[in-house]
Amino acid sequence: MSQAPEDFRGLVLARFNYKESDLLVKMLTDHFGKRMFLFRRARKPGFKMTAAVLPFTLSNFTGRINAPGLSYVQAVRGSHAFTKxxxxxxxxxxxxxxxxxxxxxxxxxxxxxxxxxxxxxxxxxxxxxxxxxxxxxxxxxxxxxxxxxxxxxxxxxxxxxxxxxxxxxxxxxxxxxxxxxxxxxxxxxxxxxxxxxxxxxxxxxxxxxxxxxxxxxxxxxxxxxxxxxxxxxxxxxxxxxxxxxxxxxxxxxxxxxxxxxxxxxxxxxxx
Incomplete structure (x- = not known):
């Protein structure tokens, strides 16, 4: 388990609704392979990281990488969407x-x-x-x-x-x-x-x-x-x-x- 925040890049592979308003996002990361991230209240209006967890989006993140178990994103440092x-x-x-x-x-x-x-x-x-x-x-x-x-x-x-x-x-x-x-x-x-x-x-x-x-x-x-x-x-x-x-x-x-x-x-x- 990694307790210290890690900087990494992640490409969204899949998204799954979780509980009432949360979102599970599977990402391919540059250093840690495939990981499942929990984004709390991601399906609520006004969620600040919405753009970073859309399909076909590549982002720079800071977060906690856990193995095993769910990982967590603490901040987004820029995103690129493959709009076409x-x-x-x-x-x-x-x-x-x-x-x-x-x-x-x-x-x-x-x-x-x-x-x-x-x-x-x-x-x-x-x-x-x-x-x-x-x-x-x-x-x-x-x-x-x-x-x-x-x-x-x-x-x-x-x-x-x-x-x-x-x-x-x-x-x-x-x-x-x-x-x-x-x-x-x-x-x-x-x-x-x-x-x-x-x-x-x-x-x-x-x-x-x-x-x-x-x-x-x-x-x-x-x-x-x-x-x-x-x-x-x-x-x-x-x-x-x-x-x-x-x-x-x-x-x-x-x-x-x-x-x-x-x-x-x-x-x-x-x-």
Whole structure:
């Protein structure tokens, strides 16, 4: 238990009504992982921290971090609302899904500063107009290891070669080269283009994501492949994903990407 006040940054993940007028707010913090905070009388008119605990809001707080148990905020030192996400149903759906995946992937109170930074950057990109499908795709692929699934993206899972056509295999937990496709009749039969993008998703730095322009066919193929990975290898699906699928309809898809040199410049993704 931490008795002394702590300064931290927090991103709102979820809110729950509590008792007559209180509010429980689950936040992803920069140093302490996911924490549940109790805000007393937060549902009463005139509550001074209302803006800081709205969905899709990132704030600087001072408060008491308790483990186990509820934590408490004593002061807010500035907030940033992702206003475009809040105002747009589609952006809202993609962002909610990304945050829900991060929430499901990690235990409470586990420090995950790298995923706090990822979430902040992801929402910033979406709020600034970067294609939300691309940001979501990167999150889905890079979160696989957190769910206990670590696909081999380097080369063939049997022989290690990466100079032959590659496909993805659930059975072998990663890529198979054309010399070994006969080992898995249920391999994905993916296009070379889709495999290229999936391998890129696995390691691209989200902070470098730039422009996106990819064919509709590739987008649909990637969406289908990633859905199959999560259904077959992960086995969990947040409610936010089901809503996103309903919003996009049967033709739900993800755009793809391609990096631009030099390395220190933002990556433009195009096909």
């Amino acid at each position: 996400i809040s105002a747009d149903l589609t952006l809202n759906a993609y962002s909610s899904y990304i945050l829900a995946l991060i929430d499901m992937a990690f235990d409470e109170d586990t420090p995950i500063p790298e995923w706090f930074r990822f979430a902040e950057q992801a929402l910033t990109l979406i709020d600034q107009g970067t294609d939300p499908q691309i940001v979501t795709n990167i999150a889905e692929i890079q979160l696989l290891p957190a769910f206990g699934v670590g696909p081999n993206w380097r080369g063939c899972s049997v022989c290690g070669r990466n100079d032959l056509p590659l496909d993805f295999s659930d059975k072998y937990g990663g890529l198979l080269c054309s010399d070994h496709w006969q080992l898995d009749e249920r391999r994905y039969h993916a296009s070379e283009r889709a495999i290229y993008y999936l391998r890129l998703f696995s390691h691209v730095d989200i902070a470098t994501v730039g422009k996106v322009a990819v064919s509709e066919q590739t987008r649909r193929e990637l969406r289908t492949m990633i859905d199959r990975m999560y259904d077959g290898l992960v086995g969990v699906q947040p409610k936010a994903k089901r809503f996103l699928d309903e919003l996009n309809g049967a033709g739900s898809h993800i755009q793809a990407l391609k990096p631009r040199k030099p390395k220190n410049s933002p990556s433009d993704f195009s096909e």
